[in-house]
Amino acid sequence: MSRPMSPRPLRLLLALTALAVGCVTTPTLRPTAEASTTAQGVPVSQEEGVRLVARGDAWRGVPSDLGRVLTPVQVRLENHGERPLRIDPADFTLVGGSRFEYAALQGEQIRDESLTGVGGSGDAGTQNGVAARPGTAFAWGPWFRGTGWYSPMYDPFFSPYSSWGMAPPEPLPTRDMLREALPQGTLPPGGSLTGFLYFQGVGERERQVTLRARLVDARTGEAFGTLEIPFDVRS
Structure with missing residues (x-):
C-alpha cells in the first residue's frame, strides 16, 4: 500500500502548481506592421469624419x-x-484570420456554458456628454484568484471552507469592467468617447484579428461607413 504524501512535499507541489498558473501568459492585441498609427504608435482608422483609436493592450x-x-x-x-x-x-x-467574427459580449448574449455564464442587468450611465441608455451586465465563473483564473472543478485540494488563505474573489464582471465599459448612446458632432469592449478570448484561436466598427447614424439608423484596424495576437 502506498504511503500518503508528507506535508512538506505536498506544500512544495502546491507552490509549484501556483507558480505554473501564475506564469501563464496573457494574450494581447498589437497593431500589425500595416496598421495606420498615431504619433504615439496607437492604431487608428478614420472615415466620414469619425476617428477610431483602439488598443488591445x-x-x-x-x-x-x-x-x-x-x-x-x-x-x-x-x-x-x-x-x-x-x-x-x-x-x-473582431474578424479573425479564420474569417470567424467575434461579437462584443453584452447582456443576454453571454451564455457560454464553458464559463457557466449568467446574464444580468445594470445602468450604463453617461460619459463625456453621451446620453447613455440602460445597458446590461454579465457574470460567470471560473473565479479569479491571486494566482490567476481558478475553478474548483479542477482543484483536488479544494474545500468550500478554505481558499488557501485568500479573500473571496470579485465575480465577473468586476466593478472595474463595468466602470470602464463603452456605454451605449449617441455621440453628437464634436464629441468623443473612450471605453472598453469585451470580446470572446481569441488567444488560442487566432493569430491575427481585425477590429471592425460599423458607423450608424443615430437619427435614421442608416449605416454610412466602416472602420477597420488590424491586430496581431501575441502571447
Missing part, C-alpha cells in the same frame, strides 16, 4: 489577467462629422 483593471478569458479592447471614438453617431457594442466585431 490597455487593460489595467481587476482582474489583471482578464485577457486569459476575454479579449478586452479599449476604443476611443471622435465624431468630427455632421451626423450624430450611434454608440452600441453590437456595431463592433
Whole structure:
C-alpha cells in the first residue's frame, strides 16, 4: 500500500502548481506592421469624419489577467462629422484570420456554458456628454484568484471552507469592467468617447484579428461607413 504524501512535499507541489498558473501568459492585441498609427504608435482608422483609436493592450483593471478569458479592447471614438453617431457594442466585431467574427459580449448574449455564464442587468450611465441608455451586465465563473483564473472543478485540494488563505474573489464582471465599459448612446458632432469592449478570448484561436466598427447614424439608423484596424495576437 502506498504511503500518503508528507506535508512538506505536498506544500512544495502546491507552490509549484501556483507558480505554473501564475506564469501563464496573457494574450494581447498589437497593431500589425500595416496598421495606420498615431504619433504615439496607437492604431487608428478614420472615415466620414469619425476617428477610431483602439488598443488591445490597455487593460489595467481587476482582474489583471482578464485577457486569459476575454479579449478586452479599449476604443476611443471622435465624431468630427455632421451626423450624430450611434454608440452600441453590437456595431463592433473582431474578424479573425479564420474569417470567424467575434461579437462584443453584452447582456443576454453571454451564455457560454464553458464559463457557466449568467446574464444580468445594470445602468450604463453617461460619459463625456453621451446620453447613455440602460445597458446590461454579465457574470460567470471560473473565479479569479491571486494566482490567476481558478475553478474548483479542477482543484483536488479544494474545500468550500478554505481558499488557501485568500479573500473571496470579485465575480465577473468586476466593478472595474463595468466602470470602464463603452456605454451605449449617441455621440453628437464634436464629441468623443473612450471605453472598453469585451470580446470572446481569441488567444488560442487566432493569430491575427481585425477590429471592425460599423458607423450608424443615430437619427435614421442608416449605416454610412466602416472602420477597420488590424491586430496581431501575441502571447
